[in-house]
Amino acid sequence: MKINSILFENNSGKKETFDAPDFFADLNLGQVIAAITAGKDEYNLKPFFYTPLNDVDSIEYRHEIFRDLESEILFENVKAFAQKMRVMRKHLEQSGKLHYKFQKERWFSDAVEIYCGAVNGLLRDLSSAHLKSRGLLSLRQYLADYAGSEPFTSLLKETKRLIAGLSSIKYRLLIDGDKVRVRQYESETDYGAHVEEIFKKFKQPAAKDYRMGFPEGSPDMNHVEARILDFVAMLNPGLFLDLDNYYLKNSGFLDETIRILDRELQFYISCLDFISIFKPAGLNFCYPRISGSDKDVYDYEGFDMALAHNLIKENLPVVCNDFFMKGEERVIVVTGPNQGGKTTFARTFGQLHYLAAIGCPVPGREARLFLFDRLFTHFEKGEDVQNLRGKLQDDLVRIYEILRQCTPNSIIVMNEIFTSTTLRDAVFLSERIMEKILELDLLCVWVTFIDELASFGGQTVSMVSTVAPENPTLRTFKVIRRPAEGLAHAILIAQQYRLTYDQLKERIKS
Numbered sequence: 001m002k003i004n005s006i007l008f009e010n011n012s013g014k015k016e017t018f019d020a021p022d023f024f025a026d027l028n029l030g031q032v033i034a035a036i037t038a039g040k041d042e043y044n045l046k047p048f049f050y051t052p053l054n055d056v057d058s059i060e061y062r063h064e065i066f067r068d069l070e071s072e073i074l075f076e077n078v079k080a081f082a083q084k085m086r087v088m089r090k091h092l093e094q095s096g097k098l099h100y101k102f103q104k105e106r107w108f109s110d111a112v113e114i115y116c117g118a119v120n121g122l123l124r125d126l127s128s129a130h131l132k133s134r135g136l137l138s139l140r141q142y143l144a145d146y147a148g149s150e151p152f153t154s155l156l157k158e159t160k161r162l163i164a165g166l167s168s169i170k171y172r173l174l175i176d177g178d179k180v181r182v183r184q185y186e187s188e189t190d191y192g193a194h195v196e197e198i199f200k201k202f203k204q205p206a207a208k209d210y211r212m213g214f215p216e217g218s219p220d221m222n223h224v225e226a227r228i229l230d231f232v233a234m235l236n237p238g239l240f241l242d243l244d245n246y247y248l249k250n251s252g253f254l255d256e257t258i259r260i261l262d263r264e265l266q267f268y269i270s271c272l273d274f275i276s277i278f279k280p281a282g283l284n285f286c287y288p289r290i291s292g293s294d295k296d297v298y299d300y301e302g303f304d305m306a307l308a309h310n311l312i313k314e315n316l317p318v319v320c321n322d323f324f325m326k327g328e329e330r331v332i333v334v335t336g337p338n339q340g341g342k343t344t345f346a347r348t349f350g351q352l353h354y355l356a357a358i359g360c361p362v363p364g365r366e367a368r369l370f371l372f373d374r375l376f377t378h379f380e381k382g383e384d385v386q387n388l389r390g391k392l393q394d395d396l397v398r399i400y401e402i403l404r405q406c407t408p409n410s411i412i413v414m415n416e417i418f419t420s421t422t423l424r425d426a427v428f429l430s431e432r433i434m435e436k437i438l439e440l441d442l443l444c445v446w447v448t449f450i451d452e453l454a455s456f457g458g459q460t461v462s463m464v465s466t467v468a469p470e471n472p473t474l475r476t477f478k479v480i481r482r483p484a485e486g487l488a489h490a491i492l493i494a495q496q497y498r499l500t501y502d503q504l505k506e507r508i509k510s
Contacts, residue, residue: 016047026347027351027413036270042086049358052358062135063287064133066268068131071130082266091111102233106243109163119146126139180227277312289368299364300364303319319478329460331459332444332460334479335449336467350413352364372411379415380416412443414447415447423450462484463481
């Protein structure tokens with residue numbers, strides 16, 4: 001059975017994207033991906049996270065593999081395979097750096113032995129697992145065919161024979177001043193072991209160790225060690241000739257499909273390792289139901305992964321939020337006091353949909369999300385002196401470009417635009433943009449200070465960041481579905497500080 005990828009079913013030619021999408025900065029997805037891939041630079045994983053999928057079945061293909069890997073035993077076995085492959089690459093890298101031929105060749109043979117053991121080990125572990133995913137079932141069949149093939153079995157047999165032969169070599173060193181002679185071992189008594197045994201009774205726990213050790217760092221031999229090895233090779237010419245031939249013949253031993261699959265497995269390992277950070281804090285992840293046509297979406301107990309990751313490191317609580325849109329609803333308009341979690345909510349919406357599009361589990365207890373064709377963000381930015389535009393003009397140019405590229409299958413996440421103009425102009429411009437968004441029938445989350453947008457029509461949903469009832473200056477960071485109440489919030493604050501009209505009149509009298 002042929003398998004090209006455990007990330008892209010039936011699409012071995014899927015082109016990886018090497019640059020992060022433009023919206024990553026606004027949604028803090030760059031922070032999330034950096035945390036997921038930390039310490040994995042050798043695998044170059046970020047292109048996997050920059051390449052969204054374009055059909056539901058491809059997403060399900062990844063979900064199936066994630067579900068299989070939820071088995072703790074299987075997950076640890078897969079990680080063990082990955083670690084062996086990593087050690088194998090280190091051995092090959094070291095072999096390439098060494099100067100002395102026989103040492104290079106021995107490091108190479110060790111790399112091949114580790115590789116063969118990793119392949120057979122993974123095949124054994126997958127064979128004993130109750131797999132359900134198409135990806136891992138195909139991988140298991142591929143490994144079975146590959147490990148049973150004549151080239152692999154011959155390689156394994158030859159490697160074991162060669163290493164066993166090298167490990168069995170014994171020789172004598174005769175040292176006389178600055179002269180060293182190498183002779184065949186003839187079953188002489190090992191006086192070193194004999195002396196060590198005699199003096200063993202005099203050993204003290206804190207005694208200084210006078211034994212000569214190999215230097216730390218590079219394992220490269222010095223010229224004396226290399227010359228001794230040359231003499232050992234002269235005493236065992238047949239075995240070292242086999243080593244030479246083995247090195248030349250097997251330079252391309254690493255199966256290309258195994259190499260690709262080893263890298264792709266890291267996508268799943270990295271994601272699941274990262275998710276494990278959140279679970280002790282009581283935060284949920286789920287496999288969202290995905291649709292490319294039905295725009296009924298929801299997520300319960302979702303959260304911003306970048307913010308939550310930072311809060312967990314500081315042992316601070318993470319606030320989760322719910323949302324849903326159904327029927328004709330297309331735009332969530334988020335209003336409420338500043339610093340109340342509105343922007344975080346908008347980022348969460350964008351993060352959820354993007355993570356779903358790359359086939360990852362998403363934050364939340366249960367979710368249904370939309371498979372978009374393009375995702376756009378419009379977050380407030382400072383003025384750029386290079387483009388010679390004012391802030392209002394820049395906002396208009398950016399949103400015009402977004403709307404020009406959008407389709408009914410796109411998603412827009414907007415955060416506080418038109419803050420640089422008058423309220424009257426902001427309302428006028430926002431209403432024109434809202435009309436265009438509703439005409440396109442796309443999904444949108446819009447954080448705004450304009451309450452009027454929250455009741456624009458049946459296609460809009462009003463959500464409000466809330467405050468503590470007993471103290472309106474205290475943010476709860478909960479964003480709930482209810483009518484916009486900016487004026488009510490202002491009245492609550494005014495009441496707290498005795499600044500309502502009636503309170504002021506009373507205070508003036510006194």
